[in-house]
Amino acid sequence: MYFDSWQAALVMDGHGGFVWAAYAITTLGVVWMLVYPAWSRRRALRQLAVAVRREQARADSAQGVR
Amino acid sequence: MTATPVATPLLTATDVTIERGGRGLVSGLSLQVMPGEIWQVEGVNGSGKTSLLRVLSGLSRYGYDGQVERAVPLLYLGHRSAVKPLLSPLENLRLHPGGEGDHTDSDIERALAAVGLAGFEDNLAGTLSAGQQRRINLARLYLSPCPLWILDEPFTAIDREGVLALEQRFAQHAQAGGAIVCTSHQPLNVQASVSRLSLDRERAA
Amino acid sequence: MNTLPTVAFMRRLLRRQLLLALRSPVDVANPLIFFGMVIVLFPIGLGPDPVILARFAPGILWIVALLSSLLTSDALFRSDFDDGSLEQLLLSPQPLYLSVLSYVLAHWLITGLLLALMAPLFAIMLGLAVQAIAPLVASLALGTAVLSLVGCIGASLTVSLRRGGMLIALLVLPLYVPVLIFGSAAVQAAVDGFSVLPYLAILAAMLSLGIALAPFAIAAGLRIGIDA
Amino acid sequence: MWSFFHKLGSPPWLYSIAGTILRWLxxxxxxxxxxxxVWGLLYTPPDFRQGNSYRIMYIHVPTAVVALAGYYVMAIAGAISLIWRMKMADVAMRAAAPIGAMLTFLALVTGAIWGKPTWGTWWEWDARITSMLVLFFLYLGVMVLYDAYDNKEAAGRACAVLSLVGTVNIPIIYKSVDWWYSLHQPASIKFTGESTIDSSMLYPLLLMIVAFYALYTCCLLMNxxxxxxxRxxxxxxxxxxxxxxxKG
Incomplete structure (x- = not known):
């Protein structure tokens, strides 16, 4: 490792704040880019499941009524 | 225009399927419009008459499956009358974006007289009534050389004499070898064979 | 079947647009009044000091001209779309690619060229160096033609949308950036006494690229808009 | 080959193939x-001029590069959906827009943070950053236009046209902004145009660029x-x- 201690790696001769801040924000962005599609796909599946169940209920009730 | 020996269809639509907002309006419709024919498209409101006409006229090129070919130039009169309120009827027809040939002023005046707008040639279209503005659009039926007409409810806001005059014009156009596809809520009484295409039966079948 | 030759049809469309504009002079005057009014805001905002105003004059004049041109591009097709004339245009046998050019030319004549001819008045108000006034008019005349072309693309993509006005600004302003860069640089060069020709040449190059390519996008946008 | 191209058009096949690709990618x-x-942050020597702040380059450059490439991917997908009317290309274009916008945003943020130690200001109108900002507005334009249309098929086509117009303009915008920057700013530190970059710094950068391309592909497939x-x-x-x- 270039830095001789974790402490030095954090400080980075004074530039550490900027560097780590940039990496933190980018990590947040990357996490959001990965999590959002997976989460929205699962949400879409759940919504469709509810819609299918409701359709089923409507069809059954129509049969029941006749 | 004498009928050509083997009558080539002016408009052929094969297997046209239109869907709007998930509802299947027209499915698998095939249609051949031969010279001299008048087709009346019937159907309840929202049955897709206008959508079908827009597809047949080539106005909407996406949003449908199937093939539509037009062998001849087309005159399309839609719901909206394509009349600029700031121009006079004469100017509206002389500078029309429809792209037909230049009409002489006398032709235009004769057409305007035929639709009952004699004397209104120079007032601004904005000062005329809605019915009169539609008549400016209908005057194109007397001007346009296009053999194929697609008319979307041409009779709305037109009084009884106007309708009679238009029906005569339709008959005259059909006899001259032209073809008309139109939608209208009242049956057409025209001295020509009128083929009916009902969109309700289409969907029910 | 006497369909009109294309050039005659373009001339007819141009005459029609210009006649419509003459019939409603307020619509023609609006961008000029807007141009004047916004120019007045700058001394109020930046202070009346002629040195500061003169230094920013090239940029101010060009930015305000750009915004005036943007302001009017929404109405380019909207009235024809609302009353059905646009449908007739799309059904006309002449190529749509050339017909839209007459719309663009009409828009440029009505807004762009008038702005360029009015600009010297506002340039003097902002204390622009006298030798930069002619280059200002030249760069504005050339630049607003490119602005009209690009604005027309934005107008065609938003023609069927109810609230297209603000949306056009977002679509089109990023594409205005190169025109603004070379337009204001031309005036700045004239102020500093350098030759203006290279900048005008680049603006002309953008114009020819626009004339060649923009009508494809405009025609596609109209066909999509009509069918939406 | 042709059957592959045809199969690409069937949603269930594409859905499952995307799933399998994602499982290993x-x-x-x-x-x-x-x-x-980690390599870029901890195991490379600092830059003799900028010190350690240059390490932001390992995320700024990749995000910028992939964001720009992403715009072209979106435009090509749009062109395919417009010309060959392939619904899947329209899906791809629709999925590509938000990812590109996010990457451009990250490039802007990291560029701004990098600017602070280098120029002492949070926002420096450097040529590369300014062009990136214009690209960000181009992305926003496409997304806002898609949202403005009610008929989503027409929206896809309109966005395809807009993104094609955008691709024609991007090189012009980049060149004119570069020229504009050099006109108003004497050549100070050329931001990302490091003329010769030491190999110890180059390899981690190339690795990060590959990583971000892979990330882009994953997000695209998931979207x-x-x-x-x-649909x-x-x-x-x-x-x-x-x-x-x-059941699962």
């Missing part, structure tokens, strides 16, 4: 991302799967999928 991407970041589900909600294969997911 996603972990690899994460590993490469972390490795590249496409969601978009497919929404094909009423079809049989989605119904079967719901039943399986319900």
């Amino acid at each position: 996603l972990p690899i991407t994460l590993v490469v991302l972390v490795a590249g970041a 496409m799967r969601t978009e497919l589900l929404r 094909e909600a009423r079809t049989g294969w989605v119904r079967r999928l719901i039943v399986e997911e319900g």
Whole structure:
């Protein structure tokens, strides 16, 4: 490792704040880019499941009524 | 225009399927419009008459499956009358974006007289009534050389004499070898064979 | 079947647009009044000091001209779309690619060229160096033609949308950036006494690229808009 | 080959193939991302001029590069959907827009943070950053236009046209902004145009660029799967999928 201690790696001769801040924000962005599609796909599946169940209920009730 | 020996269809639509907002309006419709024919498209409101006409006229090129070919130039009169309120009827027809040939002023005046707008040639279209503005659009039926007409409810806001005059014009156009596809809520009484295409039966079948 | 030759049809469309504009002079005057009014805001905002105003004059004049041109591009097709004339245009046998050019030319004549001819008045108000006034008019005349072309693309993509006005600004302003860069640089060069020709040449190059390519996008946008 | 191209058009096949690709591509991407970041952050020497602040380059340059490439991917997908009317290309374009916008945003933020130690200001109108900002507005324009249309098919076509117009303009915008920057700013530190970059710094950068391309592909595939589900909600294969997911 270039830095001789974790402490030095954090400080980075004074530039550490900027560097780590940039990496933190980018990590947040990357996490959001990965999590959002997976989460929205699962949400879409759940919504469709509810819609299918409701359709089923409507069809059954129509049969029941006749 | 004498009928050509083997009558080539002016408009052929094969297997046209239109869907709007998930509802299947027209499915698998095939249609051949031969010279001299008048087709009346019937159907309840929202049955897709206008959508079908827009597809047949080539106005909407996406949003449908199937093939539509037009062998001849087309005159399309839609719901909206394509009349600029700031121009006079004469100017509206002389500078029309429809792209037909230049009409002489006398032709235009004769057409305007035929639709009952004699004397209104120079007032601004904005000062005329809605019915009169539609008549400016209908005057194109007397001007346009296009053999194929697609008319979307041409009779709305037109009084009884106007309708009679238009029906005569339709008959005259059909006899001259032209073809008309139109939608209208009242049956057409025209001295020509009128083929009916009902969109309700289409969907029910 | 006497369909009109294309050039005659373009001339007819141009005459029609210009006649419509003459019939409603307020619509023609609006961008000029807007141009004047916004120019007045700058001394109020930046202070009346002629040195500061003169230094920013090239940029101010060009930015305000750009915004005036943007302001009017929404109405380019909207009235024809609302009353059905646009449908007739799309059904006309002449190529749509050339017909839209007459719309663009009409828009440029009505807004762009008038702005360029009015600009010297506002340039003097902002204390622009006298030798930069002619280059200002030249760069504005050339630049607003490119602005009209690009604005027309934005107008065609938003023609069927109810609230297209603000949306056009977002679509089109990023594409205005190169025109603004070379337009204001031309005036700045004239102020500093350098030759203006290279900048005008680049603006002309953008114009020819626009004339060649923009009508494809405009025609596609109209066909999509009509069918939406 | 032609059958592949045809199959690409069938949603269920694309949905499942995207799933299998993701199963192995996603972990690899994460590993490469972390490795590249750690390598660039901790194991490379500082730049003699800028000191350690240059380490932001390992995320600024890749995000900028992939964001720009992403715009072209979106435009090409739009062109395919416009010209050959392939619904899947429209799905791809729709999925590509938000990812590109996010990457451009990250490039702008990291560029701004990098500017502070280098120029002492949070926002420096450097040529590269300014062009990136214009690209960000181009992305926003496409997304806002898509949202403005009610008929979503027309929206896809309109966005395809807009993104094609955008691709024609991007080189012009970049060149004119570069020229504009050199006109107003004597050549100070050329931001990302490091003329000769030391190999010890170059390799981690290339690795990070590859990592971000892989990340882009993963996100694109994931977004496409969601978009497919929404568009094909009423079809049989989605119904079967719901039943399986319900049991699984």
